[in-house]
Amino acid sequence: MPATPTSTSAAALPVEFRGVGRAFPTAAGARPVLRDVDLVVEAGEILAILGPSGCGKSTLLRIAGGLDRPTSGRVTIAGSPVADYDARSAIGFQEPRLLPWRTVAQNVALGLPRGTTRAAGRAHVARLLELVGLAEFAEHRPREISGGMAQRTSLARALARSPHVLLLDEPFGALDALTRLRMQDLLLEIHAAEPTTVLLVTHDVDEALQLADRIVVLGTQPSADASADGPAAEDATPGAGIRQTVVVPGTRPRDRGSAELAELRGRLLDGLGIDRHGAARGIQSTSTIPAFPY
Amino acid sequence: MTADASRGDALTSTDPGTGRAGAEDGRAGVTSVDRQSNAPVADGGLAVAAAGPFGVSGIDRREASDPRTASTGGAGPTGPSAGAPRRRLVDRRWFRVAGGALLPLVLLVAWQLASTSGAVPVSMLPSPEMVWTAGVDLAERGLLGLYIAISTQRVFVGFAVGAALGLVVGAVVGLSKLGDILLSPTLGAIRAVPSLAWVPLLILWLKIGEESKVVLIAIGAFFPVYTIVAAALRHVDRQLLEAGRAFGLRGVRLLSVVQLPAAVPSVVSALRLALAQSWLFLVAAELIASSMGLGFLLVDSGNNGRIDRIFLAIILLAVLGKLTDAVVGLFERWAVRKWA
Known part of the structure; x- marks a missing residue:
C-alpha cells in the first residue's frame, strides 16, 4: 500500500534489485554470498528481509545503500543506479554508531542533507527528537543515554536525511525485548508520519510480521537436499537467494497475538529451518491461513 | 525503628520487613547525610517505592529513567543492601595529594x-x-631565574616546533596510504638514532647557538607525537567512518567531523609524552655546549665539584618536568571528558 507523502519529507521511491550477486574474495577463491536476487520494493512499502545469520541480508542492504557494490546484477532506485553512499537513502545500522563527542542533537544533525540552512536544520532536528521522544535529552552525550535511546538517536539521524529509502540493518537487534517492541511501534508511527520506502533486515520473525507489508526470506536454494541443516550444507551451496516471499495480511498496527500471524510465523520459521515442534508430537498443523473468526 | 536512623550508616540496619516504617524514620536522616551518599540513599527510596504499594506506581517509577525524578520520590532504605557505600579513601582528593607527597617527604x-x-x-x-643555600645563593646572583627561564624557553619552543611537525607528518602518514609507504620507513630509522648522536652534527651545522638546542628538543618532541597521531588516525573506528561516509561526509569534512575529533584524546596524550621527552632532550642539548640553563648548571657544577648545585639542578628538573606535565594532564582530562 503505497502511502501518499503528507509531510515535508521526500517522496518514497521504489527500489529494484535485478540479478544481484555478491561474492567476497577469500584465500580459497571467491566465496559467493548472494546470488541472483530479483526483487522490486514498491515506493512506501515496508519490506522485511529475513534469513539466518550470515546469509547476506546485511550485504543486500548495504548494496541498496551504496555502501557495497554487487559483483553482478544491478540495483536501481526509481530507475537510476545506486551511487556510492547514495544520497537518496539513509541507513540505520545495527549499532547506534553515534559520535561520542557530539550531543544527541548534534548527532542527529549529522544526517541533515548538505545545504540545509542552520535554522531549518535546527527545527528539523528538534522535530525528529520530538518524534523519537528524546527532546529532553537533546544536549546529552551518547554515553549518558541508554542503548534504546542511542538507537532512537540513530534512527532520528537516518530520518534527518529525509530519505526516499530508509535502510534498517537489524536496528533493534541489540535491544532488550520490551524496548524492542516499543521501538517497533515507534517505527510504525514514524512511517505513518513520514512515509518512505523501508527495507528492514531482521532475524526476528515476529518483528518482520509486526512491521512489514511483505517479508522476503533469504537463504540458500533448496536444490540438492531441502532438509539440509547446519552451516556445513550452507557453505557448500553457492550463495543465498530469495527463498520465499510472504505478503503479510491485515493492516498495521497488527495485533501481536493474532492467530493468523501465529500461523504465518510458524511457516516462516519452518522456512528458516526451525522445527515447529508441533509435528514432533503428532499435532497436525494446517497449511492454510485460517480466516477470522477461526 | 528508632530515631537513631539519622546517619547513613545506621540506615543499613533497617529491617526489610519494616521497610515502610524505616522509610518514615529515614526521611529525616537523608537530609542530614552529605552529598556523597545522597544518590545511594535515593536508590534505597526507589526500592521502597517499588516494593511498597507494588504494582503500577513502582513500575512507573522505574520507567522514569531520569535519576532526578527518582530522588524526589520517597526517601529511605530497605534491607541491608541499601546502606550508603561511602566514597573510598583512595578516591578522595586530599588523600591523593597527601599520598603523593608522602614518599618525597620520607626521602x-x-x-x-x-x-x-x-x-x-x-x-x-x-x-x-646546603642545597637550599646554594639555590638561594644562585637566585641572589640572578642566575637561578635566568637558568630556569632559558631552559623552560628552550623546552617550550622546541616542543612547539616538534609537536606541530609531528601533528602534520603524523596526519599525513595516518590518513594516506601513500604517505605511510613513502615516509614511515625513513622516519622509523631516524627515530632509532639516539638523541646524543645528533649533538655533534647539530653543533657543526647550527653552531653553538639557540638553534642547535631547539632543534634537538624538537626532534625529541616530534617522534612521540608523530607515532601516536599516525596510529590514532589510522585506527579511527571503522564503523564511525562508515557511518560518516553513509551520511555524505568525505574528504576534508570527514576529517574534521569524524577523524580528527576521534583522535583528540590520543593527540593530547601524545603531546603530554612529547613534553616529557622535551625535558629529557633539553639536558642532552645543554650538557654538551651551553653557557646557560639547568643542563649547563649540571656540567659546570660537576667540573667544579659543587655537588650541592648538582642536587639543586636535578631537583629543579624533576619539579619543572612534573609541573608542566601536571598542567598538560589537566588539559588532557578536560579533552578526554569533552571528546571521548
Missing part, C-alpha cells in the same frame, strides 16, 4: 638524617639545607 627526612648524622660524607651527599 627528604632520610636525606636529612643521612647527611647530618655523618654516615655519608658531605662531599658525597650535601644536606638539604
Whole structure:
C-alpha cells in the first residue's frame, strides 16, 4: 500500500534489485554470498528481509545503500543506479554508531542533507527528537543515554536525511525485548508520519510480521537436499537467494497475538529451518491461513 | 525503628520487613547525610517505592529513567543492601595529594638524617639545607631565574616546533596510504638514532647557538607525537567512518567531523609524552655546549665539584618536568571528558 507523502519529507521511491550477486574474495577463491536476487520494493512499502545469520541480508542492504557494490546484477532506485553512499537513502545500522563527542542533537544533525540552512536544520532536528521522544535529552552525550535511546538517536539521524529509502540493518537487534517492541511501534508511527520506502533486515520473525507489508526470506536454494541443516550444507551451496516471499495480511498496527500471524510465523520459521515442534508430537498443523473468526 | 536512623550508616540496619516504617524514620536522616551518599540513599527510596504499594506506581517509577525524578520520590532504605557505600579513601582528593607527597617527604627526612648524622660524607651527599643555600645563593646572583627561564624557553619552543611537525607528518602518514609507504620507513630509522648522536652534527651545522638546542628538543618532541597521531588516525573506528561516509561526509569534512575529533584524546596524550621527552632532550642539548640553563648548571657544577648545585639542578628538573606535565594532564582530562 503505497502511502501518499503528507509531510515535508521526500517522496518514497521504489527500489529494484535485478540479478544481484555478491561474492567476497577469500584465500580459497571467491566465496559467493548472494546470488541472483530479483526483487522490486514498491515506493512506501515496508519490506522485511529475513534469513539466518550470515546469509547476506546485511550485504543486500548495504548494496541498496551504496555502501557495497554487487559483483553482478544491478540495483536501481526509481530507475537510476545506486551511487556510492547514495544520497537518496539513509541507513540505520545495527549499532547506534553515534559520535561520542557530539550531543544527541548534534548527532542527529549529522544526517541533515548538505545545504540545509542552520535554522531549518535546527527545527528539523528538534522535530525528529520530538518524534523519537528524546527532546529532553537533546544536549546529552551518547554515553549518558541508554542503548534504546542511542538507537532512537540513530534512527532520528537516518530520518534527518529525509530519505526516499530508509535502510534498517537489524536496528533493534541489540535491544532488550520490551524496548524492542516499543521501538517497533515507534517505527510504525514514524512511517505513518513520514512515509518512505523501508527495507528492514531482521532475524526476528515476529518483528518482520509486526512491521512489514511483505517479508522476503533469504537463504540458500533448496536444490540438492531441502532438509539440509547446519552451516556445513550452507557453505557448500553457492550463495543465498530469495527463498520465499510472504505478503503479510491485515493492516498495521497488527495485533501481536493474532492467530493468523501465529500461523504465518510458524511457516516462516519452518522456512528458516526451525522445527515447529508441533509435528514432533503428532499435532497436525494446517497449511492454510485460517480466516477470522477461526 | 528508632530515631537513631539519622546517619547513613545506621540506615543499613533497617529491617526489610519494616521497610515502610524505616522509610518514615529515614526521611529525616537523608537530609542530614552529605552529598556523597545522597544518590545511594535515593536508590534505597526507589526500592521502597517499588516494593511498597507494588504494582503500577513502582513500575512507573522505574520507567522514569531520569535519576532526578527518582530522588524526589520517597526517601529511605530497605534491607541491608541499601546502606550508603561511602566514597573510598583512595578516591578522595586530599588523600591523593597527601599520598603523593608522602614518599618525597620520607626521602627528604632520610636525606636529612643521612647527611647530618655523618654516615655519608658531605662531599658525597650535601644536606638539604646546603642545597637550599646554594639555590638561594644562585637566585641572589640572578642566575637561578635566568637558568630556569632559558631552559623552560628552550623546552617550550622546541616542543612547539616538534609537536606541530609531528601533528602534520603524523596526519599525513595516518590518513594516506601513500604517505605511510613513502615516509614511515625513513622516519622509523631516524627515530632509532639516539638523541646524543645528533649533538655533534647539530653543533657543526647550527653552531653553538639557540638553534642547535631547539632543534634537538624538537626532534625529541616530534617522534612521540608523530607515532601516536599516525596510529590514532589510522585506527579511527571503522564503523564511525562508515557511518560518516553513509551520511555524505568525505574528504576534508570527514576529517574534521569524524577523524580528527576521534583522535583528540590520543593527540593530547601524545603531546603530554612529547613534553616529557622535551625535558629529557633539553639536558642532552645543554650538557654538551651551553653557557646557560639547568643542563649547563649540571656540567659546570660537576667540573667544579659543587655537588650541592648538582642536587639543586636535578631537583629543579624533576619539579619543572612534573609541573608542566601536571598542567598538560589537566588539559588532557578536560579533552578526554569533552571528546571521548
